Amino acid sequence: DAGVTQSPTHLIKTRGQQVTLRCSPKSGHDTVSWYQQALGQGPQFIFQYYEEEERQRGNFPDRFSGHQFPNYSSELNVNALLLGDSALYLCASSSRRQGGSNQPQHFGDGTRLSIL
Amino acid sequence: GNSVTQMEGPVTLSEEAFLTINCTYTATGYPSLFWYVQYPGEGLQLLLKATKADDKGSNKGFEATYRKETTSFHLEKGSVQVSDSAVYFCALSGGSNYKLTFGKGTLLTVNP
Numbered sequence: 001d002a003g004v005t006q007s008p009t010h011l012i013k014t015r016g017q018q019v020t021l022r023c024s025p026k027s028g029h030d031t032v033s034w035y036q037q038a039l040g041q042g043p044q045f046i047f048q049y050y051e052e053e054e055r056q057r058g059n060f061p062d063r064f065s066g067h068q069f070p071n072y073s074s075e076l077n078v079n080a081l082l083l084g085d086s087a088l089y090l091c092a093s094s095s096r097r098q099g100g101s102n103q104p105q106h107f108g109d110g111t112r113l114s115i116l
Numbered sequence: 117g118n119s120v121t122q123m124e125g126p127v128t129l130s131e132e133a134f135l136t137i138n139c140t141y142t143a144t145g146y147p148s149l150f151w152y153v154q155y156p157g158e159g160l161q162l163l164l165k166a167t168k169a170d171d172k173g174s175n176k177g178f179e180a181t182y183r184k185e186t187t188s189f190h191l192e193k194g195s196v197q198v199s200d201s202a203v204y205f206c207a208l209s210g211g212s213n214y215k216l217t218f219g220k221g222t223l224l225t226v227n228p
Contacts, residue, residue: 004159033215042120042205042218043160056215090159096214102148102167105209105216107159 002027004108006091012114013081021076021111025093031055032074033105034066035090043090049074050096078113086115118143122206122219129196129226137191137222139180139206147210149173149182149189154203154221163191163204196226 005024013019025032031050035043045058049068063079072093078085092105123138141147148167152160164173169184178193189206206219 006159031214035216040221042207042220043216045215045217048214058215092160092216094214102209104150104162104165106162107152109157109159 004091004093004106006089006108006111008111009109010112010114012116014116015081015083017081018077018079019081019113021078021089021091021113022073023076023091023093023108024073025091026106029093029095029106030072031094031096032068032072033092033094034074034076035092036060037088037090037110039087046076081115083115086113088112118147118208118210118217120206120208120217120219122204122222125221126223126225129224131198131226131228132195133226135191135193135196135200135224137204137206137224139189139191139219141187141189141206141208143187143208143210143217145210146184147208149180150207150209150216151178151180151189151191152205152207152218154205156202160205196224198226198228200224201226 033048034046037043047057052068065077068074088110090110092107094103094105119142150165151163153163164175166173166182172181203221207216
């Protein structure tokens with residue numbers, strides 16, 4: 001049973017560029033959340049997708065956008081990259097159908113994004 | 117809004133020592149509480165959870181009890197091992213709020 005998979009593992013970009021990160025949820029999960037984890041900090045919630053719609057959003061600017069596909073996989077897009085966007089980006093999946101917010105989220109190993 | 121406060125690290129212990137990592141929270145309603153562990157270079161792994169008051173979550177020798185009266189969910193282990201060295205995060209979610217709110221994390225180093 002595959003867990004949450006993310007690609008790529010590492011990415012180096014320069015300021016002003018755009019980036020797309022990808023996530024496949026754990027089998028049986030229908031909900032995907034994205035988090036940003038700066039060095040030495042706890043993960044910060046970016047947004048959550050369910051039924052191909054953004055359902056909740058954290059305190060992140062519009063430069064951060066996403067998408068969920070019919071097979072439940074998801075993409076995170078970041079435009080006009082800033083140095084401060086350097087972080088580990090974590091994808092987590094869960095199942096709203098199986099119990100909502102009480103269900104634990106399962107995390108991938110993340111994408112390490114470095115902005116030069 | 118929701119918030120989680122964890123004890124500041126780093127925490128350094130000798131093998132077989134007793135571990136406590138304090139976690140308190142602020143939330144409306146009745147949140148679910150979680151402990152996640154992050155090993156170097158990896159994502160977060162769920163360690164244990166509790167979904168209602170007085171529930172005790174346990175896994176791999178770790179335990180935490182959901183205390184509503186003190187809004188706490190302290191992590192404990194009776195005898196730590198070198199392999200327990202990692203960063204530990206306390207987190208909550210609840211009600212219509214599906215997002216996880218995390219504490220800042222506590223780095224644990226266990227020496228042989």
